[in-house]
Amino acid sequence: MAYVAKDESSLSINYFEYNVEKKPDGKTRLQRFGIIVLDIVLAIAIFAIFPSGLIPIMFCGLGLVFAILTFFLYKKTQIEYEYEINSGELTMAKVFGGRTRKTLFSQKISKFELIAPYTEERFKAATSGMEVKVYNCTSSPDALDMHFGIFKDESGRKCAVILQAPKKAVSIFRFYNSTATQIR
Numbered sequence: 001m002a003y004v005a006k007d008e009s010s011l012s013i014n015y016f017e018y019n020v021e022k023k024p025d026g027k028t029r030l031q032r033f034g035i036i037v038l039d040i041v042l043a044i045a046i047f048a049i050f051p052s053g054l055i056p057i058m059f060c061g062l063g064l065v066f067a068i069l070t071f072f073l074y075k076k077t078q079i080e081y082e083y084e085i086n087s088g089e090l091t092m093a094k095v096f097g098g099r100t101r102k103t104l105f106s107q108k109i110s111k112f113e114l115i116a117p118y119t120e121e122r123f124k125a126a127t128s129g130m131e132v133k134v135y136n137c138t139s140s141p142d143a144l145d146m147h148f149g150i151f152k153d154e155s156g157r158k159c160a161v162i163l164q165a166p167k168k169a170v171s172i173f174r175f176y177n178s179t180a181t182q183i184r
Contacts, residue, residue, distance in 0.1 A: 014086065014087050014088075015084075015085065015086050015087075016083075016084070016085040016168055016169055016172055017082070017083065017084045017085075018082070018083045018084075018164070018166065018169065019080055019081070019082050019083075019095075020080065020081045020083070020137065020138065020139045020143075020163075020164050021079075021080045021139060022079040022080065022081065022138075022139055022140075023139050023140045024077075025140070028077050028079075031076075031077050032074065032077050035070055035073045035074055035077075036070070038069075039066045039069065039070055042066065043062065043066065046062060074097075075096060075097025075098075075099070075100075076096050076097065078096065078097045078098065079094060079095070079096060080094075080095040080098070081093070081094060081095070081137040081138075081139075081163070082094075082095055082101070083137070083163060083169070085109070085169065085172050088108055088109050088110060088176040089106060089107065089108050089109065090106070090107055090108075090109055090149075091103060091105075091106040092104040092105055092106075092135060092137055092161060092163070094137075104135050104137070105135065105153060105159065105161075107151050107153070108176075109172070109173055109176035109177050110176050110177050111151055111152070112149045112150065112151045112173075112177055112180050112181075113150045113151060113152075113180055114126055114148075114149065114150045114180050114182070115147060115148070115149040115173045115177065115180055115181045115182065116147060116148060116149075116181075116182040117146070117147055117182070117183070117184065118146035118147055118148045118162055122148075123148050123160070123162070126148070126150060126160075127150065127158075127160055130158050131157075131158065132150070132158045132159065132160045133153075133157060133158070133159045133160070134159075134160045134161075134162065135159065135160070135161040135162070136162045137161060137162065137163045137164075138162055138163060138164050139164065143164050144164065145164050145165055145166055145167075146162060146163070146164055146165075147162075147163060147164075147165040147169075147170065147173075148160055148161065148162045148163070149161050149163070149173075170183070
């Protein structure tokens with residue numbers, strides 16, 4: 001986890017960036033294992049189909065194909081979340097393999113209905129009785145400084161984000177939306 005401020009002023013309330021690397025869970029480990037098994041199964045299938053005289057010639061090409069396949073698929077299992085607050089707007093992005101960035105949403109902090117410290121009970125109480133799209137942007141279920149926010153997206157659908165919010169992020173939330181931000 002790293003805090004990165006692009007403008008060097010520690011007093012700036014207009015910009016904040018925070019990156020959280022997702023810890024590999026059971027699903028991620030299973031995906032990585034599946035990628036390796038897929039490579040092995042494909043190699044065995046190709047060697048079983050083609051005559052043995054072509055194997056040395058094909059070995060170089062297939063090795064390259066499997067290496068490229070593994071590289072690109074494995075990168076998709078290395079996930080980071082990037083939080084950026086710029087002039088009162090929170091932008092959440094999912095970064096795959098340190099390269100491919102997919103913006104999950106961008107929302108004005110002033111439009112949040114609730115921002116509060118995360119506990120499972122509090123989150124369930126705040127989202128009970130409604131259909132909510134949940135963005136879980138934490139490194140793990142037991143991460144420190146977890147908060148959640150509830151807002152409506154452009155289409156009017158209720159959304160909730162669970163994120164790791166250091167003290168500076170919470171102070172920015174309070175600055176831009178003091179009525180909806182709970183501290184305890």
